[in-house]
Amino acid sequence: MSQNHPLSSLLRQSQNISGLEPAKATDSIVQSIYHTAQKIARETVQMPGSRIQNLDRRLDNIFLSRIWGYPVMLILLTMILWITIIGANYPSSWLASGLFWLEERLTQGLQFLDAAAWVHGFFIEGVYRSVAWVISVMLPPMAIFFPLFTLLEDAGYLPRVAFNLDYFFKKAGAHGKQALTMCMGFGCNAAAIVSCRIIDSPRERLIAALTNNFTPCNGRFPTLIAMATLFIGGSSLVLGTQLMATLTVAGFILLGIILTFVLSYFLSRTLLKGEPSSFILELPPYRSPRIGQVIIRSVMDRTLFVLARAIIVAAPAGAITWILANTYIDGTSLLSSFAAFLHPFASHMGLDGFILMAFILGLPANEIVLPILIMAYVSGGSMMELESLGDLRQLFVVEHGWTWLTGICFMLFTVCHWPCGTTLYTLQKEQKNAYWTFMAFLLPTCTGILLCVSVNYLVQFMHLL
Amino acid sequence: MPIINAVRVLSDKNFKSDCTKKPAVIALAGNPNTGKSTIFNALTGMRQHTGNWPGKTVLRTQGQYIYNGQKYVLVDLPGTYSLLPHSAEEEVARDFLCFSYPDVTVVVVDATCLERNLNLVLQIGEVTRQLILCLNLMDEARRKNLIIDSDLLSRRLGIPVVETAARNGEGLNQLRQTICDVVNHRITPVPTPITYPPDLEQAIAILEPQVRQIMGERLNPRWVALRLIAGDQSFIRSFFSSLPDAGEGVKL
Numbered sequence: 001m002s003q004n005h006p007l008s009s010l011l012r013q014s015q016n017i018s019g020l021e022p023a024k025a026t027d028s029i030v031q032s033i034y035h036t037a038q039k040i041a042r043e044t045v046q047m048p049g050s051r052i053q054n055l056d057r058r059l060d061n062i063f064l065s066r067i068w069g070y071p072v073m074l075i076l077l078t079m080i081l082w083i084t085i086i087g088a089n090y091p092s093s094w095l096a097s098g099l100f101w102l103e104e105r106l107t108q109g110l111q112f113l114d115a116a117a118w119v120h121g122f123f124i125e126g127v128y129r130s131v132a133w134v135i136s137v138m139l140p141p142m143a144i145f146f147p148l149f150t151l152l153e154d155a156g157y158l159p160r161v162a163f164n165l166d167y168f169f170k171k172a173g174a175h176g177k178q179a180l181t182m183c184m185g186f187g188c189n190a191a192a193i194v195s196c197r198i199i200d201s202p203r204e205r206l207i208a209a210l211t212n213n214f215t216p217c218n219g220r221f222p223t224l225i226a227m228a229t230l231f232i233g234g235s236s237l238v239l240g241t242q243l244m245a246t247l248t249v250a251g252f253i254l255l256g257i258i259l260t261f262v263l264s265y266f267l268s269r270t271l272l273k274g275e276p277s278s279f280i281l282e283l284p285p286y287r288s289p290r291i292g293q294v295i296i297r298s299v300m301d302r303t304l305f306v307l308a309r310a311i312i313v314a315a316p317a318g319a320i321t322w323i324l325a326n327t328y329i330d331g332t333s334l335l336s337s338f339a340a341f342l343h344p345f346a347s348h349m350g351l352d353g354f355i356l357m358a359f360i361l362g363l364p365a366n367e368i369v370l371p372i373l374i375m376a377y378v379s380g381g382s383m384m385e386l387e388s389l390g391d392l393r394q395l396f397v398v399e400h401g402w403t404w405l406t407g408i409c410f411m412l413f414t415v416c417h418w419p420c421g422t423t424l425y426t427l428q429k430e431q432k433n434a435y436w437t438f439m440a441f442l443l444p445t446c447t448g449i450l451l452c453v454s455v456n457y458l459v460q461f462m463h464l465l
Numbered sequence: 466m467p468i469i470n471a472v473r474v475l476s477d478k479n480f481k482s483d484c485t486k487k488p489a490v491i492a493l494a495g496n497p498n499t500g501k502s503t504i505f506n507a508l509t510g511m512r513q514h515t516g517n518w519p520g521k522t523v524l525r526t527q528g529q530y531i532y533n534g535q536k537y538v539l540v541d542l543p544g545t546y547s548l549l550p551h552s553a554e555e556e557v558a559r560d561f562l563c564f565s566y567p568d569v570t571v572v573v574v575d576a577t578c579l580e581r582n583l584n585l586v587l588q589i590g591e592v593t594r595q596l597i598l599c600l601n602l603m604d605e606a607r608r609k610n611l612i613i614d615s616d617l618l619s620r621r622l623g624i625p626v627v628e629t630a631a632r633n634g635e636g637l638n639q640l641r642q643t644i645c646d647v648v649n650h651r652i653t654p655v656p657t658p659i660t661y662p663p664d665l666e667q668a669i670a671i672l673e674p675q676v677r678q679i680m681g682e683r684l685n686p687r688w689v690a691l692r693l694i695a696g697d698q699s700f701i702r703s704f705f706s707s708l709p710d711a712g713e714g715v716k717l
Contacts, residue, residue, distance in 0.1 A: 005705065006679045007676075007679055007680070007693075007701070007704065008701070010672070010675055010676065010679065010693060011693050011696070011701060014668070014672055014690075014693040014694050014696075015694075015696070017668055017671050017672060018664070018665070018667075018668030018671075018672075018694045019664070019668075020664060020665070020668065020694060022694070022695055022696030023696075025665065025694045025695050025696070026549070026695040026696075026697075028661065028662055028664075028665055029661065029665070029691060029694075029695060030549070032659055032660065032661045032662065032665075033584055033587050033588060033659055034584060036583075036587055036659050036660075037580055037581075037583035037584045037586075037587055038580055040583055040618065040621050040622065041579045041580035041583055042580075043614075043617060043621065044579070044613055044614045044615075044617050044618040044621065045579050045580075045611060045612070045613050045614075046611070046612040046613075047609070047610070047611050047612075048610050282496075282497060282498060284498045285577065285605060287605070290632065
């Protein structure tokens with residue numbers, strides 16, 4: 001139909017009528033528009049030089065400098081993480097003791113009501129506990145990290161990150177704006193997949209989408225923080241250990257970024273061959289962030305939103321975990337049999353069956369991996385009472401034989417494994433191609449397995465443990 | 466991040482505004498990072514995530530507000546540098562402005578770099594007459610000691626100009642009032658046409674009447690003629706998919 005439409009025939013005639021090459025005509029049109037804009041702007045705007053512009057330029061001289069650009073970037077990242085780790089510590093333990101105090105009261109209440117044992121088990125040990133763990137472990141880091149990150153965003157630093165990283169992305173055959181989508185990934189990988197639309201070329205957009213999962217999202221990096229705190233001992237007040245924990249988390253985030261480059265490179269040389277396209281990136285002026293606004297917005301919009309999602313997923317996940325742990329076939333619980341089934345494979349990766357199972361059950365949302373693991377461990381046998389975060393260390397190290405290698409492999413797999421359910425769904429919706437969704441699943445998963453196995457065997461081979 | 470849940474992308478048929486009882490549809494267009502989302506939030510009281518980087522809004526967002534008893538639907542378009550789209554999200558903005566016939570288009574520009582922003586204003590002025598220029602980030606312009614003669618700007622462009630600093634809520638009432646005035650035809654913008662070199666003007670003069678015959682006045686025939694001369698395939702594609710038998714879109 002469109003071929004016969006009078007507009008189509010007019011389009012075919014128009015070249016003859018104008019006698020102009022379309023490309024030349026376009027140039028001429030654009031030139032006229034630019035010329036007019038210039039003329040009007042010159043008539044209406046007076047601009048004496050100012051100090052503010054000089055300030056912007058001076059700031060850019062530091063933030064975009066060849067020498068200082070990268071160090072400043074790393075320092076800012078480390079600083080944000082450091083503040084998060086120190087700041088999250090106290091509220092975490094307060095929340096934990098408060099919530100577990102409440103658990104005791106609830107237990108007493110149920111005892112008073114003479115409730116059946118399974119009611120207490122299902123609701124308190126299953127649903128309530130997993131929700132309590134999600135809140136006490138995940139909430140404080142999120143509530144601190146988000147506002148800090150949003151402050152940087154509001155101030156206009158993010159496009160400067162893109163500017164700095166453009167060189168690497170170009171080397172990797174990807175698009176410089178991927179730095180922006182990567183930064184979005186710190187918030188939420190699913191949202192970052194949508195933001196990949198700012199990349200024009202379909203090839204580069206796909207690279208950005210497929211590698212986005214290597215940026216630990218807000219569901220994962222509280223896990224990283226909890227692990228680092230647990231193993232390196234950020235809970236002690238010594239500055240040195242806190243700094244070590246911070247550097248560990250920063251190191252894993254950096255690893256994620258490096259893997260993003262490596263896999264972008266790999267993809268642009270194999271499955272998605274092509275040249276990186278050029279683009280214009282506008283560097284916005286530095287604006288002093290509206291601190292009050294930022295805090296309210298990031299707490300209300302991001303933190304509560306993410307937390308609500310985590311709780312919605314955690315409650316049923318806790319219930320399922322409890323049911324699995326308390327359904328016995330031939331004297332072993334389903335949970336233990338599932339973990340035992342996974343164990344041989346998991347042990348090659350430096351993990352154990354329960355950990356791998358927690359990752360698998362955590363597919364709906366990464367926030368619940370750690371809570372599920374705690375639940376599985378606790379209900380798996382000794383039924384020890386966890387009353388504070390310090391007890392976690394006891395649970396992992398003493399009861400389940402974790403070493404620092406287990407911690408490292410756990411963190412590695414946290415950074416590199418399949419994207420969460422929401423992200424996969426978003427990928428499918430954006431690309432409408434099951435093949436690429438599957439690749440987005442496979443790519444980080446294989447990377448993670450490969451890394452964990454190599455690290456595990458390297459450490460064992462070198463007798464470091 | 467709330468973006469995914471909060472964003473509602475509506476199909477174009479929801480935006481037909483030929484009936485006076487329906488709310489007026491206001492499009493917010495502009496270069497990336499000029500504060501469209503901030504203005505959107507300020508007018509609608511909604512809380513779209515805003516951020517200081519270009520390309521933050523990749524989807525079309527809509528919200529509504531009531532002013533003087535009249536209902537307005539505000540559509541926040543992705544940032545675009547020009548109507549000759551280079552990317553998917555620029556196409557979203559272009560197609561909406563061209564084929565959804567908003568009652569008023571507000572172009573939000575960064576007062577601190579007016580010249581570059583004017584390119585888009587001039588281009589949109591070729592598509593629609595119902596145009597308002599919102600000179601945003603005036604607080605920053607003042608900080609940078611820029612002096613902008615907005616009366617002269619308004620006369621030169623032929624459209625109303627409203628100065629705002631949306632972050633502080635400055636000028637928003639004036640903006641609401643101006644939108645109201647244009648919707649109710651108390652103000653009639655007459656965008657000054659761009660003058661092209663003689664060879665182009667000659668071709669336009671031949672093509673324009675023929676375009677008018679085919680499409681009437683819904684899209685500025687002069688602008689369509691220019692698109693034809695430029696051989697803009699993406700425009701032609703979007704035009705055909707906006708036709709009724711293509712499924713969705715607006716009647717011509």
